[in-house]
Amino acid sequence: MKLPEFNRTLRQLVTLPIVLLVLLAGFVVWQILAATQAQRALDHSDQVTAQLQELQSQFIDQETGLRGYQLTSDPTMLEPWLGATAPIQTHFANLRGLVSDDDAQLQSVGDLEVRYSQWLGFANAVLNQDPASLNAAGMNQRGKVMMDGLRSATAAMLRHEQKLCAERSHHARWLQRRELVSLLVSALIVGIFLALFTRHHVHAVSASYLRRIAEIMQRSQELSESQQWFQTTLESIGDAVIACNNRGAVSFMNAVAERLTGWSLADAKGKPLAKVFHIINEQTREVCENPVEKVRRLKQVIGLANHTLLVARDGREYVIDDSAAPITSSGARMVGVVLVFRDVTEERRVQAALVASEKLAVAGRLAASIAHEIHNPLDSVANLHFLLEQEPDPEKRAEYLRLAQQELGRTMQISRTMLSLYREPRAPIQIDLRELIEGVLLLLDRRVQNQGIQLGTSIAGELVVEGFPAELRQVFTNLIVNAIEAAGPKGRVEIRLDRAESAELHGAGAIIEVADSGPGIAPEAAKKLFQPFFTTKGADGTGLGLWVSMGIVQKHGGAISLVESANQDLSGACIRVFLPARTLAEAGQPAA
Amino acid sequence: MSNPTILCIDDEALGLQIRKAVLERAGYQVLTAVDGATGLTLFRGHAIDGVVLDYYMPEMDGGAVAEAMRRERPAIPIMLLSAYINLPADVVSLVDVTLLKGEGPHELLEKLRLMLGSAASSGADEGHASGGAA
Numbered sequence: 122m123k124l125p126e127f128n129r130t131l132r133q134l135v136t137l138p139i140v141l142l143v144l145l146a147g148f149v150v151w152q153i154l155a156a157t158q159a160q161r162a163l164d165h166s167d168q169v170t171a172q173l174q175e176l177q178s179q180f181i182d183q184e185t186g187l188r189g190y191q192l193t194s195d196p197t198m199l200e201p202w203l204g205a206t207a208p209i210q211t212h213f214a215n216l217r218g219l220v221s222d223d224d225a226q227l228q229s230v231g232d233l234e235v236r237y238s239q240w241l242g243f244a245n246a247v248l249n250q251d252p253a254s255l256n257a258a259g260m261n262q263r264g265k266v267m268m269d270g271l272r273s274a275t276a277a278m279l280r281h282e283q284k285l286c287a288e289r290s291h292h293a294r295w296l297q298r299r300e301l302v303s304l305l306v307s308a309l310i311v312g313i314f315l316a317l318f319t320r321h322h323v324h325a326v327s328a329s330y331l332r333r334i335a336e337i338m339q340r341s342q343e344l345s346e347s348q349q350w351f352q353t354t355l356e357s358i359g360d361a362v363i364a365c366n367n368r369g370a371v372s373f374m375n376a377v378a379e380r381l382t383g384w385s386l387a388d389a390k391g392k393p394l395a396k397v398f399h400i401i402n403e404q405t406r407e408v409c410e411n412p413v414e415k416v417r418r419l420k421q422v423i424g425l426a427n428h429t430l431l432v433a434r435d436g437r438e439y440v441i442d443d444s445a446a447p448i449t450s451s452g453a454r455m456v457g458v459v460l461v462f463r464d465v466t467e468e469r470r471v472q473a474a475l476v477a478s479e480k481l482a483v484a485g486r487l488a489a490s491i492a493h494e495i496h497n498p499l500d501s502v503a504n505l506h507f508l509l510e511q512e513p514d515p516e517k518r519a520e521y522l523r524l525a526q527q528e529l530g531r532t533m534q535i536s537r538t539m540l541s542l543y544r545e546p547r548a549p550i551q552i553d554l555r556e557l558i559e560g561v562l563l564l565l566d567r568r569v570q571n572q573g574i575q576l577g578t579s580i581a582g583e584l585v586v587e588g589f590p591a592e593l594r595q596v597f598t599n600l601i602v603n604a605i606e607a608a609g610p611k612g613r614v615e616i617r618l619d620r621a622e623s624a625e626l627h628g629a630g631a632i633i634e635v636a637d638s639g640p641g642i643a644p645e646a647a648k649k650l651f652q653p654f655f656t657t658k659g660a661d662g663t664g665l666g667l668w669v670s671m672g673i674v675q676k677h678g679g680a681i682s683l684v685e686s687a688n689q690d691l692s693g694a695c696i697r698v699f700l701p702a703r704t705l706a707e708a709g710q711p712a713a
Numbered sequence: 714m715s716n717p718t719i720l721c722i723d724d725e726a727l728g729l730q731i732r733k734a735v736l737e738r739a740g741y742q743v744l745t746a747v748d749g750a751t752g753l754t755l756f757r758g759h760a761i762d763g764v765v766l767d768y769y770m771p772e773m774d775g776g777a778v779a780e781a782m783r784r785e786r787p788a789i790p791i792m793l794l795s796a797y798i799n800l801p802a803d804v805v806s807l808v809d810v811t812l813l814k815g816e817g818p819h820e821l822l823e824k825l826r827l828m829l830g831s832a833a834s835s836g837a838d839e840g841h842a843s844g845g846a847a
Contacts, residue, residue: 493769496796500814501728504735507818511738524731570724570771 127329130322137318141311148307152300159293166286169219169226170279176212177275179205180237184268187244191261199248209237223285229278236274240267363460364448369394369413372457381441381464383434398460403428403440412445413458420455422446431462440466475653476672479665483595487539487564494535494567498528538564545591549704552593554584554618554631561597562616565605573611580618584631587704592673596681599666600635600696606658607639607693614638615688621699630679630701636686639693647683677704717762717829718742722752722778723794724770732765735818736825749773753781761789763829765821768795768804776804783807790832792825 186202189195213234220226243264355362361378365371371389374397379385382397389397400409415423424444431441443462447455505525512518538560562569562576569576604614615636623629642650642657649655651671656664667681674681679700686695719741723729726747733743744759746752749770756764764782768775779791791808793800798813805811810828812821 492798493796496814497725497728500796501725501731503815503817504728504731504821508731508734508738524727528727567769571769571774573771 127326130326134319134322138315141315145307145311149304152296152303156293156296156300159289159296162289163286163293165219166282166289169216169282170286172212172216172219173275173279173282176209176216176233177272177279179209179212180268180271180275183209183244187247187264191247202244213237226278226281229274229281233271233274233278236267236271240264240271243267360461360463363394363398363462364457365394365413365460366457367417367455369411369458371397377463381431381433381439381462383437394458394460399432400441401430401432403430406430412443412460416445416447416458417455420447439464440469442468475665476669479669480595482665483598487598491535491539491564494564495532498532501525501528502532535564541591541594545589549587549589551585552588552590554586554593554633554700555580555582557590557593558597558616558618558633561594561601564598565601568602568605569614572605572609574605574608575611575613577613577615578618579615581620584618584620586631586677586700586702588677588700589673593677593700596670596673596698597633597635599670600698603666603696604635604637604639604694608637609639612638613691615686615691617687627680627699628701628703630699633698633700634684634687634695636688636691636695637693638691641692642683642694650683651681674698674700677701716740716742718744718760719763719765719825720744720746720752720755720759720761721765722746722749722770722775723767724748725767732821735821736765739822741825749775749778749781752778756782756789757785763825763832764789764791765825766791766793766808768793768797768800776801776807779804779807788832790828792828794821 182201182205186199186205189198190202192198213230216230217227220230247260247264355373355375358375359377361381362373362375363371363378363382364373370391371394372391374382374384374386374389379389382389382399384392384397394413395408395411398412401407402409409429412423422444423446429441429443431439433439441462442465443460445458445460448457448459450456502525505521505528509518509521509525512521541560558578558580562578568574601614601616605612608614615634617632617634617636619632619634621627621630621632646655646657651667653668654664655668671681677700679698681696681698684695684697686693719736721729721732721736721743722745723732724747729745729747733745736743744755744761746755750773752764752766755761764779766775766778770778775793775795779793782789782791790810792810792812793804793808794812794814796814800811809832810824812824
């Protein structure tokens with residue numbers, strides 16, 4: 122039963138009995154009115170009867186008075202006569218008023234008045250006569266006849282009225298009986314109808330209520346099962362989850378979150394998030410912005426800042442990677458925030474190890490050519506020393522010394538360049554990119570020569586950027602070695618260094634492009650080019666070079682990408698690096 | 714035959730000149746070439762008692778040069794000089810002696826002497842054959 126239907130049933134249950142009772146009351150009132158009217162008619166008959174009886178008695182009084190005067194001629198005997206005259210007129214008037222609704226009776230009253238006035242005429246004639254002739258037999262006879270007529274007319278009227286009265290009384294009794302019976306019958310009908318109606322509707326409502334309760338129980342069970350299901354799911358996942366309400370009080374934590382924060386759910390429940398989830402910046406150790414506040418402000422999913430440290434209740438620290446998302450109700454109102462985070466301390470260590478190992482791999486790649494570069498002049502120096510020992514000619518000795526000096530200078534330059542690959546200043550410094558790239562090319566020179574690579578450089582004057590030179594040397598060594606390997610013997614490598622003007626997406630800086638004449642990079646490989654452990658060199662590559670290079674470039678606030686070479690003749694890959702003039706890099710920050 | 718002729722091949726021009734001076738001081742006659750192709754031409758055109766060959770060179774490396782020489786005149790001893798420790802095994806097996814650059818002139822002269830001596834004892838007549846018999 123739906124709510125509108127339920128309301129309609131309730132309305133029916135209330136209004137129908139009221140309407141029926143009002144109808145019943147109306148019926149009763151009608152019955153009472155009818156009975157009252159019958160009673161009134163009865164009273165009316167009584168009044169008419171009383172007037173008639175009164176009139177009859179007055180007639181008798183007048184006749185008696187007249188008789189007395191006739192017998193005695195004593196005027197005092199006429200007192201009743203005189204006393205009755207006025208009341209008789211009044212009674213006639215009353216009677217006419219009372220029977221005005223009954224034509225037969227009205228006519229009888231008229232007839233009675235006529236008879237009375239005739240008798241009155243006779244009586245007046247008697248009174249005006251000589252007292253001596255008062256007892257004339259004829260006159261008395263006439264008077265008696267007239268009076269008898271009057272009396273019998275009155276009696277007839279009385280009888281008529283009494284008959285009416287009897288009829289009315291009978292009618293009134295009948296009405297009473299009818300009233301009683303119809304009241305009983307209608308009350309019974311209404312009662313039965315109401316009982317049946319109410320029973321039906323109450324049954325319907327009650328059945329619907331029971332159904333609804335069963336539904337609610339079912340739903341509540343489902344809800345509880347679903348909650349259990351979600352809880353188990355959240356407990357089983359490897360990431361830490363904390364949910365809190367709109368005010369930022371913790372409402373749920375899974376086991377991983379309990380372990381990382383050091384708070385049990387029982388202890389943390391209701392506590393402010395900032396207390397349980399205490400996060401600080403890894404470097405500055407300043408307290409980070411409360412993620413609940415941030416989500417409330419931005420109303421969207423947020424990833425927390427890099428280098429976030431979670432300080433557990435026992436003071437242990439974990440590097441975490443996390444995100445926070447709003448929990449919205451069906452009305453799109455934010456009802457809470459859910460935080461998902463994980464411990465990346467180990468991951469960070471592994472990454473650092475990979476970066477370090479790649480640095481070593483770059484060194485390894487260069488070691489052979491560096492050894493070669495150093496051993497060649499050293500061999501010459503040793504030979505010159507041998508010659509000097511046995512040379513008596515001062516001119517030749519001076520020449521040998523000069524050559525030895527030259528070869529030593531070359532050795533030192535090589536070793537300085539090599540050291541600069543590893544020695545890093547504490548803060549970013551101004552780097553002349555041309556000098557840096559020329560240094561890298563010096564180390565790779567032998568390799569370029571040996572492979573017969575045709576190396577072209579196009580350098581647009583002096584370009585200075587801020588940064589860490591050793592790391593950038595690592596990047597360009599990687600890119601140029603890759604290009605040499607891709608180009609193969611007698612291939613071509615072009616290095617272009619150009620100024621980049623300030624644009625929408627980046628500030629002013631430098632663009633360095635390294636293009637080769639190799640086979641190029643297949644589209645599917647291009648997608649994975651900057652991912653760790655992706656290599657096209659098989660067992661010879663670590664698959665870390667470009668990944669680490671990207672980390673270094675990004676740390677400098679720059680970008681690295683595979684682009685179409687501007688030079689149509691170079692069919693191979695072209696890697697473009699953008700470096701901003703002012704770096705974003707900070708000292709001591711890992712590259713990836 | 715008192716002054717054996719040595720062919721020196723190295724792309725490092727300065728190092729090559731100095732090595733030549735050392736060998737001459739030790740009493741050898743020295744021919745020099747700064748790349749493999751020139752070296753092979755000299756090898757074909759001169760009476761040579763031994764070769765001192767650099768390994769790491771552009772265009773044609775020491776291995777390729779040694780292979781060509783062995784094909785033409787296998788009896789002529791070859792010393793492979795290199796700054797590399799890990800030389801390919803097939804190249805090492807091709808030459809008589811290997812020497813790491815920077816070991817010093819005494820080691821060079823000693824190894825050269827031993828190499829020429831053993832070559833002379835195994836086939837002395839071949840050493841001076843002009844134009845080569847192979």
